[in-house]
Every structure is written in structure tokens, then in C-alpha cells.
Amino acid sequence: MDYRKPAVFGENWSPSRYRVLPHFAAEQEVLARPDIRRILEIGCGNGWNMSRFAQDGHTAFGLDVVPERVALAVAHGPAMLGDGLRLPVGDGCLDMVYIQHVLHHIGDVERALAEVRRVLRPGGVLFLIETVEDNPIIHWGRRLYPKWRGDEINALFTFAGLAMMLSDAGFRVSRAGQYSILFWLWEVLPDLFPAMEKLTPTAVAVEERLQRVGRQFSAHCYFAATKEAWL
Numbered sequence: 001m002d003y004r005k006p007a008v009f010g011e012n013w014s015p016s017r018y019r020v021l022p023h024f025a026a027e028q029e030v031l032a033r034p035d036i037r038r039i040l041e042i043g044c045g046n047g048w049n050m051s052r053f054a055q056d057g058h059t060a061f062g063l064d065v066v067p068e069r070v071a072l073a074v075a076h077g078p079a080m081l082g083d084g085l086r087l088p089v090g091d092g093c094l095d096m097v098y099i100q101h102v103l104h105h106i107g108d109v110e111r112a113l114a115e116v117r118r119v120l121r122p123g124g125v126l127f128l129i130e131t132v133e134d135n136p137i138i139h140w141g142r143r144l145y146p147k148w149r150g151d152e153i154n155a156l157f158t159f160a161g162l163a164m165m166l167s168d169a170g171f172r173v174s175r176a177g178q179y180s181i182l183f184w185l186w187e188v189l190p191d192l193f194p195a196m197e198k199l200t201p202t203a204v205a206v207e208e209r210l211q212r213v214g215r216q217f218s219a220h221c222y223f224a225a226t227k228e229a230w231l
């Protein structure tokens, strides 16, 4: 996969595509909190999220397990080579951990969440975005092609199952939602066939209608989850 794209947030996407990504509103709410300053993105890929966080005045660090991706991410901020299962970060150092479409690669979810809990301060927030099998396209797609653009898929999730995992790991979910039914295809198709980008407004309109009746079949979900002080 070409992890250089999008090098800048939104560079190769039309703005209308974002209308079907409701997690941005929830994310902005967390980022606006004055106590959220130090952010680690686990599985930062090309680092484009770090640019967004830095633009807002946050101190953002990235971590990825693939050296070539870390080399790209440093263009957006401090990034280190490392494994989400053994974070090279002290206990309670961070206000927020951001994980976008990475848990299904990491595989050992229990251990990954325990590491996130360890590095967050009490009251710190995990913002998690994942792909879920509630959507039949994802369900069958994962079985037919158990990789995402070359990277192994090592765990499969449902929205309800992820909520339970977060609770078991000592997080209290404050915001969560499912989104994107058709949109998953729209992440892929216009990148493969650029002329299809012209159809994006139509695809977004169809997606918004589908969500009104079938949100439970969505392909993606997000959680804003606070580290509980107990344990």
C-alpha cells in the first residue's frame, strides 16, 4: 500500500466524503478539552493524523511497527518504531491514545488495551476507530481476502463485542457510534478508478439514506473511552 497518501489530511479526498464520517465530530469534542494535550497515535502509518492533531495545538507522537511508515510519519511529527503490544512509554504519561484501523492488525486485543490503559493517566481517553463485521461486505470480504492491502488481519470485531472488550479492559465508553455502510467501498473504488470521484456526491447521498435505516449494518465504528480509575 502507498502510505504516502493522503500526505496531508484530505489531500486526495473530496470534502463531501467526510460527511459520512461522524466520528470527526466526537473526536473534535475530545480534542477541544483543555486537559487533552499529549496524544500518542498507535499504528500511525504515514502520520497524517499527527498533522491534524498538531494543527490544533496538541503534542502528538506516532508509533508504528513498520520502519518505512515511521520514516514517512516523521514528516508530520515525532514518530518512533515500536509495537503496540509493548509501548515504549512510561505509566500514566498520556492524555489520549488514538488508534484508527489498527487493532485488527495487532491481534492480541486484550494485551493492546492493557498497554493503552497503562500509558494513559486516569481520566485519559482512548479514541478508537475500527472496522466491524456487522457489515456483510466486511464479513465476507475478510473471509475471501484476510489481508488489507498486504497487511494481515489478526482479529475480527463486532460493534457490541468491541464495547464489551473496552469495558472489560477498564474503560468507560462516553461516545460511540456506527457509520458507513456503502462508504467502505467508497474508500477503495475512487482510489482505484479516479474517474469515480465524480460520483462521490451521489454515493454520499445514498450512504446517508442507508444509514437512516440500517446503521446496525455499518462497516465502521468509533469509541471515545475514558480510563476508569479503578483496578
Ligand SMILES: C[S@@+](CC[C@H](N)C(=O)[O-])C[C@H]1O[C@@H](n2cnc3c(N)ncnc32)[C@H](O)[C@@H]1O
Pocket: 042, 043, 044, 045, 046, 063, 064, 065, 066, 069, 082, 083, 084, 085, 099, 100, 101, 102, 105, 106, 148, 151
Ligand atoms: C490500516 S493502517 C492504518 C494507519 C493509520 N492509523 C490510518 O488510519 O491512516 C494500520 C497500521 O497499523 C500498523 N500496525 C500493525 N500492527 C502494529 C503493531 N503491533 N504495533 C504498531 N503498529 C502496528 C501498520 O504498520 C499500519 O501502519
